[in-house]
Amino acid sequence: MIDVQDLSKDYMQKHKDPGLSGALKGLVKPEYKVVHAVRDLSFHIGEGEIVGFIGPNGAGKSTTIKMMSGILTPTKGRVLIDGRDITKHRKEVVRNIGVVFGQRTQLNWDLRLGESFELLKHIYQIRQADYDRTLDELDRILGIKEIIDKPVRQMSLGQRVKGDLVASMLHSPKVLFLDEPTIGLDVSAKFALRKFIKEINRVRKTTVILTTHDLGDIQELCERIIIINHGVMMEDGNLSQIVDRIAPYKTLVVEYYDEAAPEHPRCEMILHEGNVAKYRFLKNDLTAAEIIADLSKVKTIKDVSIEEAGIDDIIKVAYGA
Amino acid sequence: MGFAIIKFVVESFGEINGWNYGQLAFLYGLSVISHALSMIFFVQGWFMGYYVIEGDFDRYLTRPLGVLYQFFFTNINIFGVTDLIPGILVFIYGCVKCEVTVNLLFILQVVVILVGATLIRGGIYILLGSTSFHTRSAVDFGQYTQEIMDKTTMYPLSMYPESMQFILTYLIPVGWISFYPVSALLGIDSAYNAMLVPLITLGVGILVMLVAGAYFSMGLRKYGSAGN
Numbered sequence: 001m002i003d004v005q006d007l008s009k010d011y012m013q014k015h016k017d018p019g020l021s022g023a024l025k026g027l028v029k030p031e032y033k034v035v036h037a038v039r040d041l042s043f044h045i046g047e048g049e050i051v052g053f054i055g056p057n058g059a060g061k062s063t064t065i066k067m068m069s070g071i072l073t074p075t076k077g078r079v080l081i082d083g084r085d086i087t088k089h090r091k092e093v094v095r096n097i098g099v100v101f102g103q104r105t106q107l108n109w110d111l112r113l114g115e116s117f118e119l120l121k122h123i124y125q126i127r128q129a130d131y132d133r134t135l136d137e138l139d140r141i142l143g144i145k146e147i148i149d150k151p152v153r154q155m156s157l158g159q160r161v162k163g164d165l166v167a168s169m170l171h172s173p174k175v176l177f178l179d180e181p182t183i184g185l186d187v188s189a190k191f192a193l194r195k196f197i198k199e200i201n202r203v204r205k206t207t208v209i210l211t212t213h214d215l216g217d218i219q220e221l222c223e224r225i226i227i228i229n230h231g232v233m234m235e236d237g238n239l240s241q242i243v244d245r246i247a248p249y250k251t252l253v254v255e256y257y258d259e260a261a262p263e264h265p266r267c268e269m270i271l272h273e274g275n276v277a278k279y280r281f282l283k284n285d286l287t288a289a290e291i292i293a294d295l296s297k298v299k300t301i302k303d304v305s306i307e308e309a310g311i312d313d314i315i316k317v318a319y320g321a
Numbered sequence: 322m323g324f325a326i327i328k329f330v331v332e333s334f335g336e337i338n339g340w341n342y343g344q345l346a347f348l349y350g351l352s353v354i355s356h357a358l359s360m361i362f363f364v365q366g367w368f369m370g371y372y373v374i375e376g377d378f379d380r381y382l383t384r385p386l387g388v389l390y391q392f393f394f395t396n397i398n399i400f401g402v403t404d405l406i407p408g409i410l411v412f413i414y415g416c417v418k419c420e421v422t423v424n425l426l427f428i429l430q431v432v433v434i435l436v437g438a439t440l441i442r443g444g445i446y447i448l449l450g451s452t453s454f455h456t457r458s459a460v461d462f463g464q465y466t467q468e469i470m471d472k473t474t475m476y477p478l479s480m481y482p483e484s485m486q487f488i489l490t491y492l493i494p495v496g497w498i499s500f501y502p503v504s505a506l507l508g509i510d511s512a513y514n515a516m517l518v519p520l521i522t523l524g525v526g527i528l529v530m531l532v533a534g535a536y537f538s539m540g541l542r543k544y545g546s547a548g549n
Contacts, residue, residue: 011545066379066546069383070382070383071378071379071382071383071544071546072544072545072546073541073542073543073544090382091385091386091387092385094382094383094384094385095385097383099383101379104376104379104380106380106383123384123385123386124384124385
């Protein structure tokens, strides 16, 4: 479905010394510094996959997604969607993609939502019957028709993002790009949005590529993640496998009756606060039951719980935090 | 306002560079009409820099239509009509004063000139606007362009020094917006053929547009969107 080959994007950044002399120098002989926003990314995404791009701010996620959706021209490499280069055949290829940026809108501020949809109907030359059917289907998932007569300017962020999602799906694209779609949304709007992504992926087999900082999005939606940092791919693969590999541990939380907590020879005590102690151990090496048994020989335990390693642990590793 | 000055000058000196009052009105009127048309269809070009730095081309780039096409036609400026009316009035006044015979050929010539002239103006807006892709700053070229265009299309070009005339004919071909076609149409200078010059204007218009389109596409490859 999507083939990304050696994708790179460089920016020229003007370097300027401080002060008046610096300003003059910059005027006469500007110095440029090349910034490598994205370097040699290659990967393949199959039809019907949901892939999450994660990485810290400025890692190159948005740049990548903008190159994949035809907005930015790559410095090197190419993006093939359904076998066709998006840079060379932009007008034809973008018919097969939908794009939503959480922080900007493709809707027209001055129009009612429905009018923006009508405009898109004409731009993509969607047949009336197809348009009606798609809109009905999307309405069933998102409940868009109750706000269809509302001017976009008066919408809440949640409503606007819903509107943007529907707008991006009207022409039934095979691929949907979402750049931080849940940013700034409340819990129920996030829930609706995730449900929508899952539904269109299930029913329409739409391939979804999203960037997000929300771990809930990843956990709920993505089987596969691609971690990018400093413009370079750090990880690409199945979410649970990556978790197992990067963070192959669990944490046992034990509460005692007083503040003294015993050490365990095969665990690392990562926290000891008041009556609570946290023990981190390798999943393959040890079971929680063994540790509890060992500890309870030394001291009476009041309560235990187990924390699974999760995406946040991977992110800490990947982001170098 | 501009025309009141011309009227004053002509009344004081009789004529400007061999152009009488009626001919000047004809020139002025035609120029204002093409200006108004360019304001209706191409005024967005003035604001291209803002689109570049705000990342507003993103939306156009993800749609299956030409970017320039969307840029101009989603923002047609109906208020440009306000310039159209005085332009037409002065032009009709000029026609009457010069006693031109209004027949089908004349109307056709004027239409061809106006299309060409509007394309030249629009192309220049696009060329200037597209520099923003390289400078990555939003300079509003509108005012400067307007100043230059007013001064070069509303008065006879022949009143400028020859070096200027050369520049305004071949490098920045604003001479073809009104001066050459009107000289030909009114038979002011027999060197210009009334059949040929309107077509040259159209040709220049198309050429400027093509160059502008190519320069814009080049710029678009450097388009950096906006960070978020």
